[in-house]
Amino acid sequence: MRILISKSTEDTQKIGLNIAKKIKKKDIIFFIGSLGAGKTVLVQSICKGFKVKDFVNSPSFKIVNEYKGRFKIYHIDLYRLNSTKEIEELGLEEYIYGEGIALIEWADKLGKKNLPEKRIEIKIRIKNENERYIKWQRYC
Ligand SMILES: Nc1ncnc2c1ncn2[C@@H]1O[C@H](COP(=O)(O)OP(=O)(O)OP(=O)(O)O)[C@@H](O)[C@H]1O
């Protein structure tokens, strides 16, 4: 487990670029943290690290955005979903366990029984307006 301290949005973007270097094909990455913690900032910078040219933002009308960079990337945001049942009905498995990389915001909503055994969890905690604690842990 590693804990990093980010003192600005730019710090978090640099952390995202470094995370991109550690990610391999088929990795599943969870982003957990409250509103405005910086999950999307991290996803955007990780995608930049993967040379994604598409516009990266949380899917607003869909649940999954698909980007093409060095790998196929599935950006999933579960914020608007209310129950694990609703999430199970979406059939996200094809993305999560597909050939690409899955970046999942609000992944804590998946519920314990749907947790992939292999995953990287990134937890972001807001310390104050500009500072964040970023905790990284690989489960395998
Ligand atoms: N150290 C920091 N790291 C990341 N973002 C920061 C930091 N300091 C300030 N911010 C600001 O916090 C906001 C984070 O927004 P972001 O959309 O990434 O959050 P989020 O976790 O995805 O929230 P949501 O759950 O609403 O989607 C941005 O406006 C960003 O500029």
Ligand SMILES: [Mg+2]
């Ligand atoms: Mg977000």
